[in-house]
Amino acid sequence: GQNIDQPTEMTATEGAIVQINCTYQTSGFNGLFWYQQHAGEAPTFLSYNVLDGLEEKGRFSSFLSRSKGYSYLLLKELQMKDSASYLCVVNSGGYQKVTFGIGTKLQVIP
Amino acid sequence: DAGVIQSPRHEVTEMGQEVTLRCKPISGHDYLFWYRQTMMRGLELLIYFNNNVPIDDSGMPEDRFSAKMPNASFSTLKIQPSEPRDSAVYFCASSPVVTGGGYGYTFGSGTRLTVV
Numbered sequence: 001g002q003n004i005d006q007p008t009e010m011t012a013t014e015g016a017i018v019q020i021n022c023t024y025q026t027s028g029f030n031g032l033f034w035y036q037q038h039a040g041e042a043p044t045f046l047s048y049n050v051l052d053g054l055e056e057k058g059r060f061s062s063f064l065s066r067s068k069g070y071s072y073l074l075l076k077e078l079q080m081k082d083s084a085s086y087l088c089v090v091n092s093g094g095y096q097k098v099t100f101g102i103g104t105k106l107q108v109i110p
Numbered sequence: 111d112a113g114v115i116q117s118p119r120h121e122v123t124e125m126g127q128e129v130t131l132r133c134k135p136i137s138g139h140d141y142l143f144w145y146r147q148t149m150m151r152g153l154e155l156l157i158y159f160n161n162n163v164p165i166d167d168s169g170m171p172e173d174r175f176s177a178k179m180p181n182a183s184f185s186t187l188k189i190q191p192s193e194p195r196d197s198a199v200y201f202c203a204s205s206p207v208v209t210g211g212g213y214g215y216t217f218g219s220g221t222r223l224t225v226v
Binding site: 030031033035041042043044045046048087091098099100101102103 | 218220
């Protein structure tokens, strides 16, 4: 089975940097994803990490440490539109589907 | 491409009635997934198809739920009879890769189901 932990809620200021952490326990590992979901909308794919290290994509970066079962999503130069839930998603090895975490609800304030 | 298309967007029905949710995946995506999202449990996989064939339906809650994919461009999720605890947002997603890989899953807008 899989267990994914991430904070339920976070608040950050417009223009600042915020880091959303995710820890996971899994019997195998084949990759970790981050999705963004605005209230009342569908999740949208942000990033994918399969090897250790940092993947940068514009204002968003995602980091993975497989040995620690740890990932984070870093959002820079926060904008009001970044207010959303961020879902940590893990694919365990030998299991052809992924498991979504409950998500972290981020509120960006002026 | 128009993306993944789901219908209806909202459905309100009485307990005991049959509910049918519909999905049109992105053309060329071999995998189609049905998810259910609630506040308490987040996104849960119900079933997924590969090339129109159901591969894993272990997430389907019970026999009241059934899903079909008669062709590559259409899938349905049916609940019969519906119960209030089925109230949730149901998402359909498609992908060229079973786990999404570097592409991720593309989700439809979802169907918000309310059973009263």
